[in-house]
Amino acid sequence: MAILAGKTAAITGGAGGIGGAIAQRFAEEGATLAVLDLDREGAEKTAAALRGPATGHFSAAIDVGEEASVEAAFAAAGEALGGIDILVNSAAIAGAATVEEMAVAEWDRMLHINLRGTFLCCRAVLPGMRRNKWGRIVNFASEVAHRGNPGLSHYAASKAAVIAFGKCLALEAIGDGICVNTLSPGPTDTAMLAGIDEEVIAKLVNDMMPIGRLGEAREIAAAALYLASDDAAFCVGTTLNVNGGSYLQ
Ligand SMILES: NC(=O)c1ccc[n+]([C@@H]2O[C@H](COP(=O)([O-])OP(=O)(O)OC[C@H]3O[C@@H](n4cnc5c(N)ncnc54)[C@H](O)[C@@H]3O)[C@@H](O)[C@H]2O)c1
Secondary structure: OOOOOOOEEEEEOOOOHHHHHHHHHHHHOOOEEEEEEOOHHHHHHHHHHOOOOOOOOEEEEOOOOOHHHHHHHHHHHHHHHOOOOEEEEOOOOOOOOOOOOOOHHHHHHHHHHHHHHHHHHHHHHHHHHHHHOOEEEEEEOOOHHHHOOOOOHHHHHHHHHHHHHHHHHHHHHHHHOEEEEEEEEOOEOOHHHOOOOHHHHHHHHHHHOOOOOOEOHHHHHHHHHHHHOHHHOOOOOOEEEEOOOOOOO
């Protein structure tokens, strides 16, 4: 039987590289998807392209940093799918600036989307998961949260905070069969790296990636599938590093 047969899953950032790959992998494993993204058209396209045993996939625009937008999108998704069993919080932004160069607005925006967004989306799905006595939440960190990187203090801080947030929520939720865990990828070939010079990427791979290449979105999706499945029932507040050896914990 397909691993997620009969399950519903909401993916924020579902129009993105990793979110899109997760949506497709979950669909192949039998889930019905709600693809949510700031990019409404991208979310629609991702949902329309999903192939798998289930039908009736849903898509909607969401701004994960805005409470009203999150509440409305999850209410619509829950109604369309008959509830949300699995939440993947893949939506995020990145950016580069040293601490001295950084505008306060840049700092605030990073925390607003990456951290507050994760909090708001988790909060939106918890009541339904508690009623069902089953749920899976997969939050997204990054290896830079563990090892640091010049120019990424705001991004790394937001991702380290997601890990801490997830540990606390995991302890609050496990009593109702809800497993909250964090997936921490290494550099992965998606639009998030698109603005970076090829030379910089080549140096990053050479200096930091023992595997000798970037990750592929489908490799991160495979890890998300595990954390979203029944098989992850004993994973509570853990962080799964999938990074080609760039950071070893
Ligand atoms: N790609 C990497 O190298 C890498 C490495 C470590 C961690 N990650 C994390 O993996 C996750 C997925 O990243 P990706 O590589 O797929 O990036 P991506 O840029 O391809 O996708 C991110 C998606 O988030 C959406 N988004 C941005 N702001 C939003 C908002 N306010 N509300 C709703 N949606 C919003 C974007 O429209 C986009 O579709 C992120 O959490 C990222 O931080 C990525």
